[in-house]
Amino acid sequence: MPPKKTIAEPNVTVPNGDAAKGRDIFDQQCAACHAFEGDDKTASAPTLGGLIGRKSGSTQFPYSKGMKSAGFNWTEKHLFMFLKNPSKYVVGTKMAFAGLENEQERADLIAYLANN
Known part of the structure; x- marks a missing residue:
């Protein structure tokens, strides 16, 4: 079995974000599927509370093989690149x-996520 390929920390600069604007983006783009608390086993998408610092694919949610094997801890840089194009950043994501x-907009959303 080949070793898991960890997605390396991207070499990007994340602009300063506005959490209030990020909340609006979350409400419009994310809230239909994601919440900050709840039961990941029955949710349509993983909960996002405490996302920064959490290992990818590590909660009770039934993640894709791609997300489970991504092998990184969520950082602002990983989120910045993931939110640009999720299916390109983590191949096979659900x-x-x-x-x-x-x-x-990505920076604003990240600022909001980092505070929840």
């Missing part, structure tokens, strides 16, 4: 969201 191209 997340159907196409992504946020706008860097400032």
